[in-house]
Amino acid sequence: MATLLLVLDLTGTFVFALSGATAGTKRRLDLFGVLVLSFAAGNAGGIARDLLIDATPPAAISNWYYLAASLLAGMVTFWRPSIIDRLRNPVLLFDAAGLGLFAVAGTQKALVFDLNPAMAAVLGMLTGIGGGMSRDLLLTEVPTVLRSDIYAVAALAGAVVVVIGSAFGLPATAVTIAGAVLCFGLRLMAIRWGWHLPVARGPAPPDTPVSKEKKDDA
Amino acid sequence: MATLLLVLDLTGTFVFALSGATAGTKRRLDLFGVLVLSFAAGNAGGIARDLLIDATPPAAISNWYYLAASLLAGMVTFWRPSIIDRLRNPVLLFDAAGLGLFAVAGTQKALVFDLNPAMAAVLGMLTGIGGGMSRDLLLTEVPTVLRSDIYAVAALAGAVVVVIGSAFGLPATAVTIAGAVLCFGLRLMAIRWGWHLPVARGPAPPDTPVSKEKKDDA
Amino acid sequence: MATLLLVLDLTGTFVFALSGATAGTKRRLDLFGVLVLSFAAGNAGGIARDLLIDATPPAAISNWYYLAASLLAGMVTFWRPSIIDRLRNPVLLFDAAGLGLFAVAGTQKALVFDLNPAMAAVLGMLTGIGGGMSRDLLLTEVPTVLRSDIYAVAALAGAVVVVIGSAFGLPATAVTIAGAVLCFGLRLMAIRWGWHLPVARGPAPPDTPVSKEKKDDA
Numbered sequence: 001m002a003t004l005l006l007v008l009d010l011t012g013t014f015v016f017a018l019s020g021a022t023a024g025t026k027r028r029l030d031l032f033g034v035l036v037l038s039f040a041a042g043n044a045g046g047i048a049r050d051l052l053i054d055a056t057p058p059a060a061i062s063n064w065y066y067l068a069a070s071l072l073a074g075m076v077t078f079w080r081p082s083i084i085d086r087l088r089n090p091v092l093l094f095d096a097a098g099l100g101l102f103a104v105a106g107t108q109k110a111l112v113f114d115l116n117p118a119m120a121a122v123l124g125m126l127t128g129i130g131g132g133m134s135r136d137l138l139l140t141e142v143p144t145v146l147r148s149d150i151y152a153v154a155a156l157a158g159a160v161v162v163v164i165g166s167a168f169g170l171p172a173t174a175v176t177i178a179g180a181v182l183c184f185g186l187r188l189m190a191i192r193w194g195w196h197l198p199v200a201r202g203p204a205p206p207d208t209p210v211s212k213e214k215k216d217d218a
Numbered sequence: 219m220a221t222l223l224l225v226l227d228l229t230g231t232f233v234f235a236l237s238g239a240t241a242g243t244k245r246r247l248d249l250f251g252v253l254v255l256s257f258a259a260g261n262a263g264g265i266a267r268d269l270l271i272d273a274t275p276p277a278a279i280s281n282w283y284y285l286a287a288s289l290l291a292g293m294v295t296f297w298r299p300s301i302i303d304r305l306r307n308p309v310l311l312f313d314a315a316g317l318g319l320f321a322v323a324g325t326q327k328a329l330v331f332d333l334n335p336a337m338a339a340v341l342g343m344l345t346g347i348g349g350g351m352s353r354d355l356l357l358t359e360v361p362t363v364l365r366s367d368i369y370a371v372a373a374l375a376g377a378v379v380v381v382i383g384s385a386f387g388l389p390a391t392a393v394t395i396a397g398a399v400l401c402f403g404l405r406l407m408a409i410r411w412g413w414h415l416p417v418a419r420g421p422a423p424p425d426t427p428v429s430k431e432k433k434d435d436a
Numbered sequence: 437m438a439t440l441l442l443v444l445d446l447t448g449t450f451v452f453a454l455s456g457a458t459a460g461t462k463r464r465l466d467l468f469g470v471l472v473l474s475f476a477a478g479n480a481g482g483i484a485r486d487l488l489i490d491a492t493p494p495a496a497i498s499n500w501y502y503l504a505a506s507l508l509a510g511m512v513t514f515w516r517p518s519i520i521d522r523l524r525n526p527v528l529l530f531d532a533a534g535l536g537l538f539a540v541a542g543t544q545k546a547l548v549f550d551l552n553p554a555m556a557a558v559l560g561m562l563t564g565i566g567g568g569m570s571r572d573l574l575l576t577e578v579p580t581v582l583r584s585d586i587y588a589v590a591a592l593a594g595a596v597v598v599v600i601g602s603a604f605g606l607p608a609t610a611v612t613i614a615g616a617v618l619c620f621g622l623r624l625m626a627i628r629w630g631w632h633l634p635v636a637r638g639p640a641p642p643d644t645p646v647s648k649e650k651k652d653d654a
Contacts, residue, residue, distance in 0.1 A: 024582070030633040032589060033582030047488070052265070054274035056490035057551065064554040115275065118282040140358050140576050146242070146251030153250060197248040270483070272492035333493065336500040358576050364460070364469030371468060415466040 009105060010069045012098035013060075017042035017073035018091055020135045022084060024074075027139050031078055037135055038074030039067065045130025049106050049123050053113040092191060096154075100183035103128040103155040104176045107162040117163040124159030125152055128183075150190035150197065158183030227323060228287045230316035231278075235260035235288040236309055238353045239295035240302060245357055249296055255353055256292030257285065263348025267324050267341050271331040310409060314372075318401035321346040321373040322394045325380040335381040342377030343370055346401075368408035368415065376401030445541060446505045448534035449496075453478035453506040454527055456571045457513035458520060463575050467514055473571055474510030475503065481566025485542050485559050489549040528627065532590075536619035539564040539591035540612045543598040553599040560595030561588055564619075586626035586633065594619030 020041025024034040043060035050058035060066040077084050084091070106127025110120035129152050133143040145151050158179040165175030189195065238259025242252040261278035268276035278284040295302050302309070324345025328338035347370050351361040363369050376397040383393030407413065456477025460470040479496035486494035496502040513520050520527070542563025546556035565588050569579040581587050594615040601611030625631065 027578070028635055029578075029582045030584070030635050032633055033579075036582055036588075051269060051487060052275055052279050057488055057549075061488050061555055061559070062551065064552055067554060067558065113275075115280065116282055118285060119279050122285065123279070137355070137358075137573070138579065138582070140573075140578050142245070142247075142358055143251075143356065146247045146254055146356070148248070152254075197250055199246055199248050269487060270493055270497050331493075333498065334500055336503060337497055340503065341497070355573070355576075360463065360465075360576050361469075361574065364465045364472055364574070366466070370472075415468055417464055417466050 005105065006065070008101050010065055011094070012101045013042040013066050014069045014073045015091065015094040015098040016045075016102075016131045017070040018077060018084065019095060019132065020070075021074040021077035023135055023139060025077060025081060034078050035071055035074040037138060038077070039070040040138055041131040041135040042066065042070040042073065043131065044134035045102060045127040045132075046106065048130045049110065049127045052123060052126075053110055053115060055109065055113060093188075096184050096187035096191070097180075099128045099151070099155050099187055100158050100180035102131075103158040103183050104162050104179040107159040107179070108172070108176065111163070111166055117167060121156060121159040121163045124162065125155040128152075128155035128158075147199075148196065150186060150195045153197065154183045154186035154190065157186055223323070224283070226319050228283055229312070230319045231260040231284050232287045232291045233309065233312040233316040234320075234349045235291035236295060236302065237313060237350065238288075239292040241353055241357060242292075243295060243299060252296050253289055253292040255356060256295070257288040258356055259349040259353040260284065260288040260291065261349065262352035263320060263345040263350075264324065266348045267328065267345045270341060270344075271328055271333060273327065273331060311406075314402050314405040314409070315398075317346045317369070317373050317405055318376050318398035320349075321376040321401050322380050322397040325377040325397070326390070326394060329381070329384055335385060339374060339377040339381045342380065343373045346370075346373035346376075365417075366414065368404060368413045371415065372401045372404035372408065375404055441541065442501070444537050446501055447530070448537045449478040449502050450505045450509045451527065451530040451534040452481075452538075452567045453509035454513060454520065455531060455568065456506075457510040459571055459575060460510075461513060461517060470514050471507055471510040473574060474513070475506040476574055477567040477571040478502065478506040478509065479567065480570035481538060481563040481568075482542065484566045485546065485563045488559060488562075489546055489551060491545065491549060529624075532620050532623040532627070533616075535564045535587070535591055535623055536594050536616035538567075539594040539619050540598050540615040543595040543615070544608070544612065547599070547602055553603060557592060557595040557599045560598065561591040564588075564591035564594075583635075584632065586622060586631045589633065590619045590622035590626065593622055 017038040020037035020039070021034050023041070024037035029037065043058075043066055046066075047058040047060050050056060050060075103124045105124075107120050107124030109127075110123040111117075115123065129143075129145045132145055132151075136143040136145075161179035161182055162175055165178070166172070235256040238255035238257070239252050241259070242255035247255065261276075261284055264284075265276040265278050268274060268278075321342045323342075325338050325342030327345075328341040329335075333341065347361075347363045350363055354361040354363075379397035379400055380393055383396070384390070453474040456473035456475075457470050459477070460473035465473065479494075479502055482502075483494040483496050486492060486496075539560045541560075543556050543560030545563075546559040547553075551559065565579075565581045568581055572579040572581075597615035597618055598611055601614070602608070
């Protein structure tokens with residue numbers, strides 16, 4: 001079981017690292033920059049969670065597997081972008097899977113470190129979305145998770161399942177799987193049907209509907 | 219006394235969270251993004267302080283009150299922006315009060331964790347200004363506290379009062395109140411009379427006096 | 437030896453703080469903003485390393501020398517920019533020296549805290565480049581280290597020398613000096629001959645070759 005969890009965790013890291021590396025090559029970073037983005041996107045969520053619950057040094061720092069998975073993803077993206085292009089749809093799928101996995105694993109770890117249920121769910125969600133947020137911030141973009149469709153909410157839903165299951169003493173494995181599957185399913189449905197959260201009304205100038213590129217003109 | 223401090227602390231969190239939520243709605247984030255901005259603005263200063271002095275898990279993570287206060291502020295701002303508009307002046311007042319409170323409380327906590335006086339004052343100031351900095355960075359804006367009027371200096375002045383009072387063994391309650399009142403008063407006077415710090419001279423191109431807002435047009 | 441190391445460490449902090457203060461005055465921050473940039477550029481790398489290896493509170497927080505060195509650099513830059521202008525070439529030299537020193541000292545500290553060799557080298561590199569990254573992020577610029585010439589790689593090379601030397605049980609002083617000199621030399625050669633890493637090819641739109649640099653010209 002521990003081995004299975006590690007494999008799944010590293011798969012999630014690898015997939016998120018692909019998203020970081022892809023964003024880095026699009027912005028024309030050099031090789032080193034692409035690898036930094038890979039590592040940040042794959043690991044920043046888990047590192048933030050571990051710092052906040054005092055599980056130091058964070059797993060991604062005490063163990064070199066995470067670095068290796070991130071560098072592999074970065075180098076493939078850098079030297080073989082054609083592979084990544086062909087895999088675009090699988091990557092979206094893996095990203096949804098990684099999100100679900102990180103959310104439930106992060107929640108479990110926070111509960112093990114005695115956080116109260118509400119904050120454990122928040123930290124589970126943070127584990128899932130932190131990598132993408134740091135990827136965007138390093139490229140000085142407003143994190144897409146703050147403005148786009150159902151992403152964080154899917155992670156939160158998966159985390160809440162784990163928290164509720166744990167409160168009722170249900171078997172951890174079943175609860176973890178249920179949470180991950182719920183997050184994964186919600187995310188896929190959000191992609192499929194373009195679900196998104198309401199956006200603040202407020203007095204935005206009429207010529208800049210949501211166009212982020214123009215964001216500082218307002 | 220502990221209850222009073224918690225109430226004041228949560229009030230400060232609520233007020234700072236209002237500023238985060240307001241900034242988020244202005245930039246057209248979705249509901250989740252607005253709530254993240256609320257939490258970050260209300261709690262990032264305290265979280266950074268707690269991580270740096272090794273008071274982990276940070277109060278804002280181990281305790282759900284801070285999350286609740288932040289979400290409440292975010293939801294009011296999102297669904298009832300008219301209330302916030304009407305409260306603009308009170309919010310500036312509360313913000314000054316929150317700044318004073320966070321600065322002295324942060325300094326006290328750093329002293330309890332045995333930091334030397336100079337760094338305790340710095341961390342008190344960080345507690346006060348960290349939320350606003352993270353709010354601005356998440357929206358990819360240069361933190362206003364780095365370029366605007368007397369804000370950080372007011373927080374620092376309040377923190378220094380606490381440090382000096384503690385060094386002379388004066389009663390903690392009196393010193394805390396004096397520091398908070400000094401910060402609050404300085405901040406109000408800075409707003410009232412437009413006080414600000416000197417800006418670096420240096421060879422800035424003559425057509426861009428302070429024109430940061432234009433930076434993303436390129 | 438400990439005194440020598442502290443002097444070198446503070447020299448590195450001072451030099452990096454100069455780079456932060458210079459960047460802050462160029463962007464027209466006020467005095468406080470310039471001092472924050474000085475502290476961040478001089479200390480963020482070491483603080484990040486200390487948080488990640490759980491050496492809390494970080495040296496730059498528990499000890500006021502680092503704050504003093506940073507503030508001194510910031511105030512000189514703010515009030516006597518002409519001195520800094522005249523020292524431009526020495527500063528590049530000092531920056532390379534600071535990079536080498538931070539990289540080897542950071543690696544040594546990570547090894548002392550029982551990190552595995554690969555991650556110790558990564559943290560050594562982070563110690564060297566973290567200050568510059570946080571300086572750029574506070575000014576909402578993509579960190580130059582992610583897109584420019586041989587900088588992080590020089591730090592990594594110095595860190596790797598320390599890790600290998602430590603694995604073979606070579607004398608720490610000799611290994612430390614060798615690593616710092618290698619990093620310093622690589623960095624100077626990269627400046628001299630314009631060495632840089634490959635940049636991702638990928639389908640960049642032809643009208644924006646690398647033109648992100650223009651965003652802050654406004």
